[in-house]
Amino acid sequence: MTKLSPIKNIIFDFGGVIYDIDHQRSKDAFIRLGLNDFDKLYAHTVQTKLFEDFETGKITPNAFRSSIAGQVSEKLSYAEIDAAWNALLLGFKKERLDLLLEIKKHYRLYLLSNTNQIHYKSYMNELKMQNRYELFHKLFERLYFSHQVGLRKPDAKIFEFVLHDSQLRAEETLFIDDFDVNIAAAKQCGLQSLYLKPGQTLLDLFSTDGILSRF
Numbered sequence: 001m002t003k004l005s006p007i008k009n010i011i012f013d014f015g016g017v018i019y020d021i022d023h024q025r026s027k028d029a030f031i032r033l034g035l036n037d038f039d040k041l042y043a044h045t046v047q048t049k050l051f052e053d054f055e056t057g058k059i060t061p062n063a064f065r066s067s068i069a070g071q072v073s074e075k076l077s078y079a080e081i082d083a084a085w086n087a088l089l090l091g092f093k094k095e096r097l098d099l100l101l102e103i104k105k106h107y108r109l110y111l112l113s114n115t116n117q118i119h120y121k122s123y124m125n126e127l128k129m130q131n132r133y134e135l136f137h138k139l140f141e142r143l144y145f146s147h148q149v150g151l152r153k154p155d156a157k158i159f160e161f162v163l164h165d166s167q168l169r170a171e172e173t174l175f176i177d178d179f180d181v182n183i184a185a186a187k188q189c190g191l192q193s194l195y196l197k198p199g200q201t202l203l204d205l206f207s208t209d210g211i212l213s214r215f
Contacts, residue, residue: 004192007107007212009156009173011162013153014176016124017196018100020122022089024124029084034072040069041071051163056149086122096202097132100139102210109139112162112175114146114153142166153177154185163189174212 030038080154151158170190178196
């Protein structure tokens, strides 16, 4: 049996791991706006080119909004589209941020998220309103958002980019995500990985003093 290297670095997914989300809420919101097949366009497990392009920064927020508006018969405002799109964002839990402060005492922390400019603006504004913006950024040595780097999970290139950009050794780096396809891709790139199962939170993976307890 191969002995695993000690973990020195941890790369966290964002939505579903650090930040609470619920895709059903956006689906329901778009159905109320008249987009009845939203789940065929966007879900946790499948996305069309529109959403992939938006999450890799290939199209602007207005291009995204215009495309969504063009798929319903009634005229929608960009504000209505943003509200429905952001409905899945549930917020930060204080105890999770507190735990990250403890984890940081023992490991080098990084964040890797599939996201887009509309969602990014929303949760960064949330942090500012809570006076946690600077605290959040100090938790991580680097923040990697798909719409900023032009790559998204589960593409192996984004894991390779993070490892190279932050000069990390894959075998000493743990990746935590709530999507099994991303976990499989990370393992293919040589990272140690932990799948955050439905119903689990980071509090189930770490002790209260920030040490990995389930690995």
